[in-house]
Amino acid sequence: YQRRVxxxxxxxxxxxxxxxxxxxxTLKHLFRERKRRRSEKASSGxxxxxxxxxxxxxxxVIELQHRFRARRxxxxxxxxxxxxxxxxxxTLKHLFRERKRRRSEKxxxxxxxxxxxxxxFRRQRLSKRRGIAKLQALFQRHSLSRGRTDAPVRCAFFLxxxxxxxxxxxxxxHVLGDAVFLKQMTPADIVGGQLSYPAFHLLLIPGGxxxxxxxxxxxxxxxxxxxxxxxxxxxxxxxxALVATxxxxxxxxVGAAGQLISGKGxxxxxFTRAGVELFSPSLPALPLQQSELMYFSNxxxxxxxxxxxxxxxxxxxxxTVLATYTTISTCDMVSGTKQRxxxxxxxxxxxxTLGLGRCLLFGPHPEVSGGPFGxxxxxxxxxxxxxxxxQQ
Numbered sequence: 001y002q003r004r005v006x007x008x009x010x011x012x013x014x015x016x017x018x019x020x021x022x023x024x025x026t027l028k029h030l031f032r033e034r035k036r037r038r039s040e041k042a043s044s045g046x047x048x049x050x051x052x053x054x055x056x057x058x059x060x061v062i063e064l065q066h067r068f069r070a071r072r073x074x075x076x077x078x079x080x081x082x083x084x085x086x087x088x089x090x091t092l093k094h095l096f097r098e099r100k101r102r103r104s105e106k107x108x109x110x111x112x113x114x115x116x117x118x119x120x121f122r123r124q125r126l127s128k129r130r131g132i133a134k135l136q137a138l139f140q141r142h143s144l145s146r147g148r149t150d151a152p153v154r155c156a157f158f159l160x161x162x163x164x165x166x167x168x169x170x171x172x173x174h175v176l177g178d179a180v181f182l183k184q185m186t187p188a189d190i191v192g193g194q195l196s197y198p199a200f201h202l203l204l205i206p207g208g209x210x211x212x213x214x215x216x217x218x219x220x221x222x223x224x225x226x227x228x229x230x231x232x233x234x235x236x237x238x239x240x241a242l243v244a245t246x247x248x249x250x251x252x253x254v255g256a257a258g259q260l261i262s263g264k265g266x267x268x269x270x271f272t273r274a275g276v277e278l279f280s281p282s283l284p285a286l287p288l289q290q291s292e293l294m295y296f297s298n299x300x301x302x303x304x305x306x307x308x309x310x311x312x313x314x315x316x317x318x319x320t321v322l323a324t325y326t327t328i329s330t331c332d333m334v335s336g337t338k339q340r341x342x343x344x345x346x347x348x349x350x351x352x353t354l355g356l357g358r359c360l361l362f363g364p365h366p367e368v369s370g371g372p373f374g375x376x377x378x379x380x381x382x383x384x385x386x387x388x389x390x391q392q
Contacts, residue, residue, distance in 0.1 A: 023092045097161060146173035146182040153385045156185035156200040158240070160208070160216045168206040171367045175374045180381055190220040195227050197357075201385035202233030205240025207297065207365055210260070213239050214248045221251050222311045228253065229312055229355030233384030238299045241361035245302055252307045254352035254359045255318040258300035263330025263339060267296035267364045269348040275322030278351070279379050291326050294348070294364035294373060301325060301346030302363060309354075316354060323349040325363075351383075358384045 146157075146169055157169055166184075173182055185195055185203065195203060203224060205213065217224075228234050234253060236244040243250050245258030268291040271279070304318035325348050328341040348363045360380045366373040 023095050027092055101161075144184045146170070147176070147180055148178045149181055151179060151181040153180045153202070153381060153387055154200050155180050155182050155381065155385075156195055156203045157182045158203060158205040158213075159184050159186060160212060161186060168208070168367075172204070172206065172377075175367050175377055176381060177378075179378065187216045187220045190217075190223045193223075195223060195232075197227060197230050197232040200232065201387060202235060202381065203227065204235045204381075205237070205243060206367075207238035207240070207299075210239040210242040210247050210298075213243050214250045217243060217250065221253075225251070225253060225309065225311055225354070228357035228359065229314075231356040231386075233357055233381075233386065234354075234359040235380060235384055236359075236361045237367070238297060238363065238365055241302065241363055242300045244359065244361055245300060246307075247300075251309065251311065252316070253309075253354060254350065254361060255305060255307050255316040256302040256347070256350050256352065256361070257305050258302050258363075259346065260298065261296075261301055261328055261330065261341065262298055263332050264297045265328070265330040267294050267299075267328045267348065268292070268326040269294060269323045269364070270326055271323045272321050274320050274351075275349060278322060278383060279376050292371065292373075294366065294369040296328055296330065296364045299363040299365075301328075301344055302348075302350050302361065303346050304350070312355070314355070316352065319347075319350040319352040319359075319361075321347040321350055322360075323347065358386060360384050 157172070159166060159169070169182060169184070173180075176182075182204075183200075185200075189195065224234070234244065236242075242258050242260060244253040245256050246252035247258060247260070270291055302319070304321065306318050307316040308314075309316055325341075325344040325346055328344065329338070330341070331338045346363075350361050352359045352361075360383065362380075366377040366380075
């Protein structure tokens with residue numbers, strides 16, 4: 001109350017922001033307290049306990065370690081204080097996501113109110129046609145889908161949680177246009193059985209944080225594998241390609257292994273003969289030996305390998321390399337260190353099959369690379385969806 005009286009937070013400060021600030025302060029306090037306790041524990045010079053008490057203490061420690069290892073729980077040095085710290089971190093992440101969602105809904109309501117005021121009052125600053133066009137653009141921007149519902153290709157666009165505005169979805173819609181209908185698909189939707197073929201021709205996992213995607217998809221990878229095996233397509237870009245190649249402990253969906261290259265910058269790639277044959281119908285002038293530059297951001301370098309899928313009980317043949325890296329020039333966003341990777345033997349774009357479905361993975365980002373990569377991305381969507389447009 002005193003902070004608000006003396007002009008602390010801005011006017012749009014909400015009770016939700018108070019909870020967020022409280023969670024941040026609690027997190028800082030827990031980190032300081034854990035650091036203090038560990039320093040006291042390390043520098044304590046107390047005398048050794050009696051032999052009987054020492055024996056009982058060692059027996060209790062052994063029992064606790066055995067119990068933790070049997071349950072595959074936290075490590076032996078884990079303390080109750082660390083549980084509180086982990087809970088505070090998870091609460092903080094949830095509050096940040098919830099605040100982002102609420103602010104997007106609030107902005108949507110403000111824009112809608114402005115349009116209705118301009119259309120309803122006597123001055124009529126907007127014509128009827130322009131008012132309807134602005135309303136349609138507003139609802140399109142804040143809806144959970146992009147494109148026409150009667151588009152020839154229906155694509156499930158993966159997001160970790162349902163969001164009214166997402167830059168990645170807008171970027172793919174800008175490149176693909178109305179030829180592809182994009183609809184958000186969360187891990188809860190996949191577990192609930194909403195991802196099915198032929199309701200959706202393919203699943204697209206865009207770029208993001210690979211470790212986060214792996215965590216939220218932990219219980220959904222079997223459903224994705226079943227969907228592809230039954231005939232659905234799959235496209236993974238950057239983090240999506242890392243997850244599909246078995247990043248961490250995630251099961252592999254394609255016959256390739258991925259290695260993470262950190263940093264943001266550009267990647268020069270060369271198309272192989274298989275890549276030219278796949279993409280050349282829409283790009284007749286695509287060169288074979290000329291390097292093309294793509295945007296690169298913490299993406300994978302992929303290498304073909306044979307995989308056995310334990311859930312489907314089938315073998316996955318090594319993938320087909322469509323494009324290889326020539327050089328990758330990156331810059332670390334924290335330290336500013338520049339790196340140049342040359343002579344890489346890994347692949348930038350690969351394709352594979354799983355049952356009746358087709359998979360295609362991009363290490364760089366074709367949706368923001370410009371040039372011919374917009375048509376290449378559209379061609380990749382048509383190939384993985386296996387629709388009539390691809391046959392033509």
